[in-house]
Amino acid sequence: MATPSDLGLNGTVIRFDTSILTPMEPNLFDAAWLKENQFWRGSTQGRSSAHFLNYADRDMVLRHFHRGGLIGRVNRDLYLRTSAEKSRAMLEFDLLSEMRHEGLPVPRPVAARFVPTGAFYRADIITERIPNAEPLQDVLKTKSLSKQLWIDIGAAIKNLHAHKVYHSDLNCRNIMIDTHDKVWFIDFDKCEKRETGDWMQANIDRLHRSLKKTAAASNGLNWNDEDWEHLLEGYAGPAAN
Structure with a gap:
């Protein structure tokens, strides 16, 4: 099971697995930074694109949360503001952690980010990449x-x-x-x-x-x-x- 800790940065909250990321590097959520520092390993295409990276000797997947359906045509990634704890990124991180503890075949959660923007928020999650x-x-x-x-x-x-x-x-x-x-x-x-x-x-x-x-x-x-x-x-x- 993940050993989570929360890092607060000017309203932004990052939950991360301390057994993998010590210390937590906030730039891991920035694809441009990953490329500049040669951690980036490629990406998928489409609306819900994901970035592949290698950091701390682990292959990982960075996924930004995007809106789907009709609303996604005018609002790509803003969600109505809630607490960080109830944000989609944190809920997925915690669920994955629980499922891993139960032995279910799901990716290991590495980090999740909640970024408030006025009345809305954006979110991202990083998981370990399933090998091969x-x-x-x-x-x-x-x-x-x-x-x-x-x-x-x-x-x-x-x-x-x-x-x-x-x-x-x-x-x-x-x-x-x-x-x-x-x-x-x-x-x-x-x-x-x-x-x-x-x-x-x-x-x-x-x-x-x-x-x-x-x-x-x-x-x-x-x-x-x-x-x-x-x-x-x-x-x-x-x-x-």
Whole structure:
């Protein structure tokens, strides 16, 4: 479990894992500074772009919180002001820390930042990068998965739900597969712990829609109805301890 500490800087609050960052370097959230000091290792494209960095001998991912949907067209990254404790970055940091403590396959949180701006705030989070892993979506564009791996994916989702974790955007981009065929989950913005309910089936349905949409758009996704049945077989099995 992370050993968190908070650093306050003129209203800005940074929560960080003291076992990784001692002392905390506030410039880690600045992509330009990362590039100037040769810590930057690349970035992803799109609205929710992420920067890859290597710092303190660890590979990490820096993600800025962006607004989605229609509101994101006019307001890219400002959220209505709240306390730092209740900001999206801190909530994700704390949830990841708790899940790691429970042995769930999620990235280790490194640091989170809350930056107040008048009646609003901006936020960022840094996590450890999962080594040698790709999004399920990308893996399926290059090869088919074994029956056992589909069962493992279903079992991993079942285990997430058994720990009461609601993933607000469970899709084929937020499930990662590493070179040892281990299943990981990423991007826990707007996620939380919930009591058992209909949201569990809604999570499964969302993933199914994601796979079907990706298959329709890609024209070559190595995925079919039988694979989905194998995933459901894994989900129907007993949850891991």
